[in-house]
Amino acid sequence: MNEELDSQLSAMFDDELPPAECELLARRLSRDEPLKARWGRYAIMGAVIRAERGVRLNAPLAGRVNAVLLAEPALAAHAAPRDLRGSRLHWWQPLAGAALAASVAAVSILWLRAQGPADAPLSAHLRSPPAVSVAPAGAATQGDSYVVPVPKQPAGVTVPSTELANYVVAHSMFSPPVARRNLLSAFMTSEPAAAGTEEPPGDLKGIAQ
Amino acid sequence: MSADASDLSLVRRVQRGDKGAFDALVLKYQHKLVKLVMRYVRNPAEAEDIAQEAFIKAYRALPQFRGDSAFYTWLYRIAINTAKNAVVSRDRSPVEYDLDRNNNDESYDMQGRMKDSETPEGLVLTDEIRSTVNAAIDALPEDLRTAIVLRELEGLSYEEIAAAMECPVGTVRSRIFRAREAIDRRLREVFEGGLGRAEELG
Numbered sequence: 438m439n440e441e442l443d444s445q446l447s448a449m450f451d452d453e454l455p456p457a458e459c460e461l462l463a464r465r466l467s468r469d470e471p472l473k474a475r476w477g478r479y480a481i482m483g484a485v486i487r488a489e490r491g492v493r494l495n496a497p498l499a500g501r502v503n504a505v506l507l508a509e510p511a512l513a514a515h516a517a518p519r520d521l522r523g524s525r526l527h528w529w530q531p532l533a534g535a536a537l538a539a540s541v542a543a544v545s546i547l548w549l550r551a552q553g554p555a556d557a558p559l560s561a562h563l564r565s566p567p568a569v570s571v572a573p574a575g576a577a578t579q580g581d582s583y584v585v586p587v588p589k590q591p592a593g594v595t596v597p598s599t600e601l602a603n604y605v606v607a608h609s610m611f612s613p614p615v616a617r618r619n620l621l622s623a624f625m626t627s628e629p630a631a632a633g634t635e636e637p638p639g640d641l642k643g644i645a646q
Numbered sequence: 647m648s649a650d651a652s653d654l655s656l657v658r659r660v661q662r663g664d665k666g667a668f669d670a671l672v673l674k675y676q677h678k679l680v681k682l683v684m685r686y687v688r689n690p691a692e693a694e695d696i697a698q699e700a701f702i703k704a705y706r707a708l709p710q711f712r713g714d715s716a717f718y719t720w721l722y723r724i725a726i727n728t729a730k731n732a733v734v735s736r737d738r739s740p741v742e743y744d745l746d747r748n749n750n751d752e753s754y755d756m757q758g759r760m761k762d763s764e765t766p767e768g769l770v771l772t773d774e775i776r777s778t779v780n781a782a783i784d785a786l787p788e789d790l791r792t793a794i795v796l797r798e799l800e801g802l803s804y805e806e807i808a809a810a811m812e813c814p815v816g817t818v819r820s821r822i823f824r825a826r827e828a829i830d831r832r833l834r835e836v837f838e839g840g841l842g843r844a845e846e847l848g
Binding site: 451476 | 650651652653654655656658659660661662663664665666667668669670672673674675676677678680681684690693694697698701702705706708709771772775776779780783794795797798799803804819820822823826827829830833834837
């Protein structure tokens with residue numbers, strides 16, 4: 438037996454070996470049976486010196502534990518399938534995503550149409566400011582009000598339909614082409630000629646690209 | 647020196663799928679763990695069963711061990727919980743030897759000792775191991791004996807032993823190693839002498 442190796446083993450047993458050397462020796466220790474047996478005898482010496490009465494020094498405990506663990510999968514092998522399970526995509530997941538995106542877009546359109554007269558163009562809904570009841574100035578003194586005042590939007594800051602269309606298209610990239618075409622044609626039929634000339638607001642510029 | 651680096655390097659290997667590294671951890675801590683469990687159960691065979699269960703639980707839980715605490719501290723907690731649960735479930739079940747224990751402690755002890763088919767030969771071996779190690783320690787030169795006893799009995803670090811013995815840390819490491827080598831030569835003879843085999847240390 439290599440004396441330097443045994444000296445390292447003794448230091449490792451006492452937690453006095455530098456971590457880098459521990460890494461190397463741990464690898465060897467896990468495979469080298471004579472080295473492991475020596476390691477086990479170091480533990481016995483410690484038990485005797487500490488006078489651990491009642492502890493049987495020849496008890497085959499490690500062998501019993503080892504026998505039970507033989508039937509178990511190694512931890513890394515056991516963990517790997519779980520990781521794969523977590524990361525694998527099922528075939529239906531992109532379809533579900535596409536369906537969800539399309540239905541969100543469709544509900545948005547229907548909701549916007551339902552907000553005004555049936556024959557009003559869609560862009561009209563987009564330009565008109567939301568109908569919000571603003572509490573009168575003295576309302577706070579008269580009691581609790583459940584109407585939340587909304588800050589006035591600066592004039593001209595509306596969401597143009599072209600920008601909204603781009604936004605919807607960008608977010609329905611997984612939707613089927615037919616659904617996307619229907620959506621765009623709905624915008625086009627409701628679009629007055631002037632709407633296309635508006636400058637998109639800054640906060641939507643990045644999103645629409 | 648980073649504390650627990652040796653255990654942690656073995657633990658990391660186990661976490662990467664190396665069962666042999668766990669074997670080394672069991673060999674290192676089995677006696678301490680059995681001794682700990684024997685605070686809860688008197689019977690050595692039962693203590694070993696509980697320690698075995700604690701080791702297996704620890705192995706299964708190792709993927710969750712992050713190394714925030716020392717491995718032995720973590721193992722210690724598992725063993726304590728396992729021992730407490732074992733005592734509770736034993737007390738709930740109508741085990742006949744509880745009656746024997748009340749009537750005759752001596753017969754209970756004999757039952758406990760023979761329960762795991764511990765042979766008289768095995769008991770002799772334990773005594774032989776103990777006397778061999780003690781004789782080997784007594785035969786050590788003073789400086790080696792002091793170094794190994796301060797380490798194993800008092801649990802001092804090499805640096806603390808160096809301060810106590812007024813010598814460099816490297817000398818302490820060498821003394822402890824030479825003490826172990828001297829004891830191991832005698833101990834190997836016991837294991838290779840027919841009663842046991844080196845690989846049956848666990």
